[in-house]
Amino acid sequence: MGQQPTLHLLNTCPFCWKVRGVIEHLNLDVKHVPVNGMRLKKELAFAGDWGKVPVYTTSTGEHVVDSTPLMKHLDEHHNNGQLSRNLGDERSQTWLNWADTTLSKATVPILYGSLGSALKTTTRISKLEAFGFVSKRLYAWAGFPIMWGIIARKRVKSDGRAPKQLWHDLLTEFTDAHEGQPFFGGEQPDLVDFAAFGYMRSVSPFPQFKLLEDHANGMAWYNRMMASLA
Ligand SMILES: N[C@@H](CCC(=O)N[C@@H](CS)C(=O)NCC(=O)O)C(=O)O
Incomplete structure (x- = not known):
């Protein structure tokens, strides 16, 4: 089971909105954690030196970053890759x-x-x-x-x-x-x-x-x- 997955985000960040759409579409139980935009590097240091939102932390504590790969990750792990079905084209x-x-x-x-x-x-x-x-x-x-x-x-x-x-x-x-x-x-x-x-x-x-x-x-x-x- 592990911990509840989290999404560190800025409420107005377009890259975060991409991921949020997939989370809502798949109805995933993810805790949203808004960060202070003036202290991004510090508040995101737990995930290494990426320093940008969104940062997703899985139930096993793994960090996934970068919105498009992150959308794919969620789709693969929680949706049998259904949303990625056309990405071969x-x-x-x-x-x-x-x-x-x-x-x-x-x-x-x-x-x-x-x-x-x-x-x-x-x-x-x-x-x-x-x-x-x-x-x-x-x-x-x-x-x-x-x-x-x-x-x-x-x-x-x-x-x-x-x-x-x-x-x-x-x-x-x-x-x-x-x-x-x-x-x-x-x-x-x-x-x-x-x-x-x-x-x-x-x-x-x-x-x-x-x-x-x-x-x-x-x-x-x-x-x-x-x-x-x-
Ligand atoms: N390619 C990244 C871009 C993420 C990104 O640039 N996020 C902005 C917020 S909208 C950020 O955290 N910028 C902080 C920085 O670049 O230092 C993605 O798609 O997730």
Whole structure:
């Protein structure tokens, strides 16, 4: 039996949302442990020098890191690899890679792409995460110009599209790749669906999610994914 498995996470981390989707879909009994984003290295030192969330600790005390391998691990150990059933195909490998490289880069511009949205985002994060009293305020107010100025504007500029347009284009590309099926994986979702779903869902605690809500096919798929959770 051993100990209850744990998932060390940041509540707003997109990579954590990927894993959380699989945990909920499989209805696994996993304890969520939110960590303080300002003390990640220290709080995650128990798992070696990876220093990033998510970190999953199995019932036997083994640590598994890196969201995509971690999703596969959960699927293999608790679901007979059903979600990974298509990963032998080139199509699935291509789109899994697309989610982890292209779609993953779209979350920062939508959350921090303008000064107003950056402030909304850091304020919201400071409420959702397990910060200490001082670091909470520091993050909300010092974090937003940093995220806006340095990171997001660079990304928005290098793409050229407004963050909303970028998301709409990506959702169109992705849902077109479903080839008329309800999910990328066909009748049922697979690991590629859960990777993409995690990135999109990580925007859901923020007001900017409404910018994605008028993508009809994207939202229809998103709602089917929500309905697939236990
Ligand atoms: N490839 C990793 C990336 C994880 C990652 O970058 N997590 C962020 C939080 S969203 C983090 O912990 N960053 C801390 C750092 O890089 O020092 C995964 O997919 O799990």
